[in-house]
Amino acid sequence: xxxxxxxxxxxxxxxxxxxxxxxxFKVQLSILCVLIVLATTWNIxxxxxxxxxxxxxxxxxxxxxxxxxxxxxxxxxLAEWTESGxxxxxxxxPAQFFQGMAVGLIVAAVVPTIVxxxxxxxxxxxxxxxFAICTLGLGVAAGEISGGIEIIGAGQGFTTPPxxxxxxxxxxxxxxxFLSFFVLVLTFVTVRAIYTTRFKLILNAIRDNEDKAExxxxxxxKYKIIGWMISAFFCGLAGGIMGGxxxxxxxxxxxxxxxxxxxxxxxxxxxxxxxxxxxxxxxxTVFHIFKEGFWTFFLGWQYVALGVLIVVIVIYFPEGIMGxxxxxxxxxxxxxxxxxxxxxxxxxx
Amino acid sequence: MISVQACLDGILLGILFALIAYGMALQWGVxxxxxxxxxxxxxxxxxxAYFMYLYGIHPAWGVIVAPVIMYFVGIAIYKLxxxxxxxxxxxxxxxxxxxxxxxxxxxxxxxxxxxVVLANSDYGTTMLFNNNVxxxxxxxxxxxxSILFAICLVIYMKKSKLGRAIRATAQNARAxxxxxxxxxxxxxxxxxxxxxxxGVAGALISITFTIHPYMGLPYTIRSFxxxxxxxxxxxxxxxxxxxxxxxxxxxxxxxxGTEFRIGSVFLLLVLILxxxxxxxxxxxxxxx
Numbered sequence: 001x002x003x004x005x006x007x008x009x010x011x012x013x014x015x016x017x018x019x020x021x022x023x024x025f026k027v028q029l030s031i032l033c034v035l036i037v038l039a040t041t042w043n044i045x046x047x048x049x050x051x052x053x054x055x056x057x058x059x060x061x062x063x064x065x066x067x068x069x070x071x072x073x074x075x076x077x078l079a080e081w082t083e084s085g086x087x088x089x090x091x092x093x094p095a096q097f098f099q100g101m102a103v104g105l106i107v108a109a110v111v112p113t114i115v116x117x118x119x120x121x122x123x124x125x126x127x128x129x130x131f132a133i134c135t136l137g138l139g140v141a142a143g144e145i146s147g148g149i150e151i152i153g154a155g156q157g158f159t160t161p162p163x164x165x166x167x168x169x170x171x172x173x174x175x176x177x178f179l180s181f182f183v184l185v186l187t188f189v190t191v192r193a194i195y196t197t198r199f200k201l202i203l204n205a206i207r208d209n210e211d212k213a214e215x216x217x218x219x220x221x222k223y224k225i226i227g228w229m230i231s232a233f234f235c236g237l238a239g240g241i242m243g244g245x246x247x248x249x250x251x252x253x254x255x256x257x258x259x260x261x262x263x264x265x266x267x268x269x270x271x272x273x274x275x276x277x278x279x280x281x282x283x284x285t286v287f288h289i290f291k292e293g294f295w296t297f298f299l300g301w302q303y304v305a306l307g308v309l310i311v312v313i314v315i316y317f318p319e320g321i322m323g324x325x326x327x328x329x330x331x332x333x334x335x336x337x338x339x340x341x342x343x344x345x346x347x348x349x
Numbered sequence: 350m351i352s353v354q355a356c357l358d359g360i361l362l363g364i365l366f367a368l369i370a371y372g373m374a375l376q377w378g379v380x381x382x383x384x385x386x387x388x389x390x391x392x393x394x395x396x397x398a399y400f401m402y403l404y405g406i407h408p409a410w411g412v413i414v415a416p417v418i419m420y421f422v423g424i425a426i427y428k429l430x431x432x433x434x435x436x437x438x439x440x441x442x443x444x445x446x447x448x449x450x451x452x453x454x455x456x457x458x459x460x461x462x463x464x465v466v467l468a469n470s471d472y473g474t475t476m477l478f479n480n481n482v483x484x485x486x487x488x489x490x491x492x493x494x495s496i497l498f499a500i501c502l503v504i505y506m507k508k509s510k511l512g513r514a515i516r517a518t519a520q521n522a523r524a525x526x527x528x529x530x531x532x533x534x535x536x537x538x539x540x541x542x543x544x545x546x547x548g549v550a551g552a553l554i555s556i557t558f559t560i561h562p563y564m565g566l567p568y569t570i571r572s573f574x575x576x577x578x579x580x581x582x583x584x585x586x587x588x589x590x591x592x593x594x595x596x597x598x599x600x601x602x603x604x605x606g607t608e609f610r611i612g613s614v615f616l617l618l619v620l621i622l623x624x625x626x627x628x629x630x631x632x633x634x635x636x637x
Binding site for chain 2: 136
């Protein structure tokens with residue numbers, strides 16, 4: 001326990017110092033934070049609850065659009081903003097920008113949570129691959145429909161308010177980095193707290209055998225919906241930040257990007273190890289480093305590489321990094337191992 | 350008259366959907382795998398016909414060439430990926446085929462470019478009801494060919510030795526294995542036949558409509574939807590719900606506008622699944 005505390009403080013210090021140590025990578029670090037948030041929250045249903053969703057991208061995209069629309073709509077007419085297509089006819093003062101961002105982020109977190117609660121009752125009743133395909137359909141439908149709505153930019157996209165001029169040039173990167181790092185810490189603390197309660201055990205019971213859990217008197221539907229709402233809350237926040245960070249929202253390429261972000265969050269969680277606290281974090285970090293490192297080599301071929309990567313990870317590495325570590329060093333995970341038994345198993349292999 | 354036009358268009362389109370859905374039902378029933386790459390196989394079949402058209406061969410011959418090529422593509426996919434996920438967790442197979450789908454999408458994008466293309470068949474049009482309803486002959490041709498292929502396949506499944514082996518494996522893979530059916534071979538053949546059906550459908554789509562590397566996923570979703578509405582192994586149901594979907598789409602296109610067409614398809618899927626969930630929950634069952 002003592003070691004853990006030192007570890008957390010170390011990570012916190014590293015997180016705060018990171019933008020000053022690596023000033024060139026501020027945007028990348030912010031994206032990494034967002035990715036970790038997405039992977040960790042996906043893991044709540046995908047890993048702990050056994051409901052493999054492709055649809056968390058819905059909340060992410062929703063948060064992105066809501067945050068930007070609120071930020072603009074609070075001070076200027078939204079329709080005229082999107083019509084001008086990013087030309088600076090309206091300029092936010094710094095106070096307006098931060099005020100709008102704060103309100104926008106709150107809306108971006110709360111509304112997806114409510115949406116998750118509303119659709120949760122109907123959708124979480126589906127099981128297995130029906131749930132997976134249904135959420136996949138939901139994500140794509142949201143992308144297609146939002147691409148047809150005039151007021152949020154339709155096909156031509158939506159430019160989020162540019163960062164106001166507040167002194168130094170670095171402030172934009174630092175602002176978004178600390179914002180996303182704060183959300184990351186918030187997510188981690190929440191998820192860690194959840195994982196020590198009975199709630200996590202209920203989620204695991206749902207994953208292992210939902211009918212039995214129900215027979216034991218657990219109101220599975222209630223807990224499933226709560227689990228999904230927690231995910232939606234943080235996905236919405238992450239989306240809101242990402243919208244400001246990218247500076248441009250497009251319905252199918254940025255917001256409801258099922259082909260990229262929607263798969264990434266699943267892939268990161270699986271790569272790190274489903275159903276563990278640290279798995280998605282490790283997975284997201286490894287994935288992001290790999291992606292940024294190799295994307296430049298595969299220029300133009302990155303999606304081909306992504307397709308191959310998905311197939312390879314899924315087929316040969318379904319347990320993920322944490323699962324592999326667990327098999328290799330079970331003592332570290334607090335499992336009592338009988339040496340004799342282990343040797344016998346190794347010999348059997 | 351617009352509604353008659355939309356109905357006829359929808360029915361002709363729906364027959365094509367039903368052909369793709371039949372392939373999906375086949376592999377779903379036999380291997381218990383949902384192939385997200387289904388739509389991309391369709392588009393690949395379409396590009397085969399398109400290339401024949403580019404080299405001066407009439408694209409209708411693609412209906413014969415595409416399934417032959419696609420059969421081997423299907424076998425290759427099976428040998429490389431699918432046979433490793435066949436008896437694993439369902440989500441693994443969904444994710445693996447999703448990866449294949451992204452791979453195919455991108456490879457087609459590189460190989461054939463990101464333009465919307467169609468293979469022009471020069472079949473002309475048929476006018477009905479005092480020239481108020483216009484039906485391209487290519488649509489009628491494609492519906493006719495789809496029905497032909499479907500009938501051939503049904504007869505093949507009923508009569509031939511492989512067809513019987515496939516049906517036996519679908520009923521009980523373990524029992525079939527005990528009775529001497531090489532299930533591995535059956536799986537490969539099923540996937541190959543499915544890919545060949547996709548090839549036929551793709552060739553017909555490239556003649557009738559347009560193809561584009563990124564258009565695969567809607568076809569997957571459509572066929573998934575048709576199969577869950579009709580149920581596995583219910584062939585008349587597949588045909589009927591395919592036509593129903595076609596008509597729905599034409600009306601959605603006409604009423605809501607073309608930009609919401611794909612969106613409405615995906616939304617319909619969600620609504621159908623939710624409806625099924627409430628219908629079943631009354632009897633305390635669930636979709637499985």
